[in-house]
């Protein structure tokens with residue numbers, strides 16, 4: 307016990323000398339609540355995932371854009387009562403401006419398109435991978451940030467646009483080894499809800515609030531959903547009809563329920579066309595009609611869709627839909643049709659982990675250059691510069707190390723080959739190169755003298 311106490315006292319003294327406290331370092335080493343650090347290993351995986359997003363976007367001829375993470379709070383003020391706008395990471399800045407970290411990217415996209423006025427040739431197909439934020443209570447312990455791949459088509463009113471987006475979603479899944487046996491995409495149209503509201507004479511201005519309420523059905527159940535609709539001044543009969551419509555399992559059943567109402571007929575036609583296009587694209591086995599999908603964003607006006615894991619263990623993987631009125635809401639003088647999806651980085655990572663589809667990624671160092679001693683450092687960095695100029699990834703040992711220490715360093719940085727720069731070889735214009743990827747014991751590695759190569763032949 308005495309020994310332990312002396313050790314603790316020594317550690318406390320050492321920490322205090324560094325300005326820390328006996329308990330630990332001077333600062334918290336944790337990132338802010340609800341946020342993540344990406345250390346090099348995690349960053350390699352994130353870069354791999356984003357490269358897959360970008361490759362899919364490239365194949366579908368989408369172009370990348372970006373914008374500040376900070377936006378005017380008014381961009382997100384909507385009357386639908388959505389969770390996403392109620393959890394804004396907003397504040398008043400030192401100019402007294404009401405601003406917010408963006409909770410989603412679509413409003414920013416709409417703002418950027420509007421900023422171009424009539425100068426932008428439509429349709430545009432834009433994508434981005436923004437970090438998005440919400441102010442979640444610490445108690446709920448959920449993340450406050452995530453990265454969300456956004457793909458949007460602005461300026462196309464036909465269902466061809468939604469089909470392209472779904473082609474993007476399914477192409478991405480295939481590119482990471484996820485199959486239609488693992489994941490499905492539920493498709494519905496909010497136009498059915500719009501038709502029911504019209505059938506019951508419910509004012510259009512209740513549409514967004516009704517959609518946000520109906521999106522809660524899975525969590526709160528039919529009775530509470532009916533009650534919330536009643537609270538939103540929807541008649542009992544209409545509320546029950548709405549909730550009943552959500553349990554329909556086929557477009558045919560829907561046809562019976564909403565009859566030949568023109569808005570509903572439009573929804574049916576679009577969905578049938580979408581399913582036909584899906585077959586033609588080759589992703590028909592990925593999508594299914596599901597009348598209960600409405601998504602939680604108030605601004606969707608037509609087709610909505612949601613990627614889900616068929617085991618039913620995870621939250622929605624991605625989601626999207628058509629939002630034909632958003633640009634008008636932001637002041638566009640003309641109706642600008644648009645649709646898009648968001649694809650978060652968290653749930654997909656859980657799915658890939660569970661399916662064993664995450665690649666093992668190591669740093670890629672082509673050469674580790676090791677000076678034999680202090681005098682050889684000048685020549686070693688010359689060799690490194692030559693190799694780097696030829697495009698290789700080259701590490702140079704910063705401290706002069708014995709061969710065995712140099713090998714363990716090269717292993718740690720995943721070096722492919724070691725280049726020893728030593729006097730005897732250098733006098734002959736050569737260096738000694740060892741291949742580090744051969745399966746050998748430590749002793750064999752040390753014993754292996756490698757091959758002597760003229761420096762000029764290295765590149």
Ligand SMILES: OCc1cccc(Br)n1
Nearest residue numbers: 438439440449450451452
């Ligand atoms: O998907 C809703 C959302 C928005 C911002 C940040 C996070 Br984490 N999640």
